[in-house]
C-alpha cells in the first residue's frame with residue numbers, strides 16, 4: 001500500500017517537473033567567449049549531467065547544455081561568477 005502511494009507521488013512529481021520545464025527558459029551559460037573561462041563549475045554542479053564541456057577550434061573548453069536533459073534548476077547559473085546579470089533577472093535565487 002505504501003509502495004503504491006509512493007508511486008503515485010512520484011508520478012505527480014514528474015508531471016509537475018515536465019510542466020515546469022516547459023515554462024522556464026534554457027539557461028544561457030555565455031553569450032560571448034569572454035564571458036566564460038571554462039572553469040567547469042556549471043558542469044560539476046549539474047544534477048542531471050545535462051552539460052558537456054566541448055573543445056572549441058582553439059582547444060579551449062566551453063559548456064554546452066543538452067536541452068532535453070536540462071530540468072531548468074539553474075544551479076549552473078548560481079555557481080558561475082559571470083552570471084550576475086541573469087541573477088538580477090530572477091532566473092535563480
Ligand code: SF4
Pocket residue numbers: 029030035036037038039040041042043063076079080081082
Ligand atoms: S561556470 Fe561559468 S565560467 Fe565556468 S564553465 Fe560554466 S559558464 Fe563558463
Ligand code: SF4
Pocket residue numbers: 027045046047048049050051065069070071072073074075076077
Ligand atoms: S539548469 Fe540545472 S539541469 Fe539545466 S544545465 Fe543548469 S544545472 Fe543542469
